[in-house]
Amino acid sequence: MTRRDTSKSRMLSPPSEVKGMQCLDRSAFRKKVDVVSLAVEENKVGALNRHLRKHTVCMRNLKNIRVDTDGRRCFLLHPDIFSSVDEAKEILSKTEFSEMLNEAEYRLVELNIGYENWTAEEVLRAVLPDEVPNVTGFSVIGHVAHLNLKEAHFSYKHLIGQVLLDKHKNLRSVVNKTDSIDNTYRNFVMELLAGVDDMNVIAKENGCSFKFDFSKVYWNSRLATEHERIISEVTPDTIVFDAFAGVGPFSVPSAKKGATVYANDLNPNSYEALCSNMKSNKVKGEYQTFNMDGRNFISTIVKEQLLHATESVKQHIVIMNLPATAIRFLDSFVGLLNDARDFQAPKTKGIQIFCYCFSNEADYGEDVASRINGVLCVDSNSVTSSQCRRVRNVAPNKDMICAQFYIKWNTMVELKTSDDVIEKKRPKLAS
Ligand SMILES: C[S@@+](CC[C@H](N)C(=O)[O-])C[C@H]1O[C@@H](n2cnc3c(N)ncnc32)[C@H](O)[C@@H]1O
Known part of the structure; x- marks a missing residue:
């Protein structure tokens, strides 16, 4: 007997009359x-x-x-x-x-x-005109399904939302992204397609739960593996500085592992959720949360903690997940500790940076490394393409990249510019 190919199943497909339906009529599927x-x-x-x-x-x-x-x-x-x-x-x-x-x-x-016998994908394939691509992927954030529909879907958007709601019992709301995510706080502008208008979600990731209003803050379930990758490098004797922390997907699990965490976000809604997520997850490590601009955070909070670093700290990690502009913030580290008179640099290589950015280049490593080196302007601290890792593809010809590198202690105690080296009250370096 030849094996049945269900994708070509005709007798058991929904009736052809449902093709083009825009208002869901479940009885038409009988x-x-x-x-x-x-x-x-x-x-x-x-x-x-x-x-x-x-x-x-x-x-x-x-x-x-x-x-x-x-x-x-x-x-x-x-x-x-x-x-x-x-x-x-x-x-x-x-x-x-x-x-x-x-x-x-x-x-x-x-x-x-009838309707109850087909999956969402089968129902939608039957309804959508053949030339319109099916809706196969969406993100789930707590009880909310988040779609990114194409223009061809727009006439069917409420039907699509209702079908997903019917077929996925864990969902209570279906929303569609209506604008590109280019506002300061990186939250989506979204439209409710079906279900309840309640964006207060609880998302679970890396052993922690995160409560937030999805309409007001940034959250991307597709970053779970990336968050995990960085968290796996964190130990109880690590100090983590999370400059663009959002609601805490790097910071909360790091503090839960016992690291000391300084987490910051400019969005007051993210900051509020970050604080309550730290509390509700009963983290072990010490932590402080801040609601300020990333540059200000580096030049005050990060600086203060680096100046007081003790030998018991095995590594300093700075996470900069603001891919559109994070590279521009890197210059804050050059000469950061210049005015610290009695600074004794710890015996580590420096601070480890995880800087996220986007690249449109096939040779993304070269592209990102040269952009970072252009900002750091410190030959002795140059970043190489092998330190740049592709995280995920975000759009045609656009990748999210993570550059992982050290900023050495002497970069932070020598203020340098691209065409000159300006030395100020240069402090002592440990041998
Ligand atoms: C791409 S999200 C990353 C959030 C979180 N780290 C994650 O991985 O899901 C960037 C975050 O940076 C915050 N942000 C944007 N501009 C900022 C700035 N100048 N200073 C501090 N935070 C900023 C946004 O509010 C947003 O929460």
């Missing part, structure tokens, strides 16, 4: 299909199921084996393979398990199927 049922004794079901499973009706909310009134078990055979009783008999008589079917009874039965 359909009757004749299928061959194969009735066998109960004790044969297990063995036969191994042979027949892939050739039976396989639909949501529908059992492929039914109990008949006489107690026999009936396999519902797939109508695209077995269009009639005679065809079923002929095909099955040639199989290696035909002997098991000696006592089997073949019947034609009428199957009533």
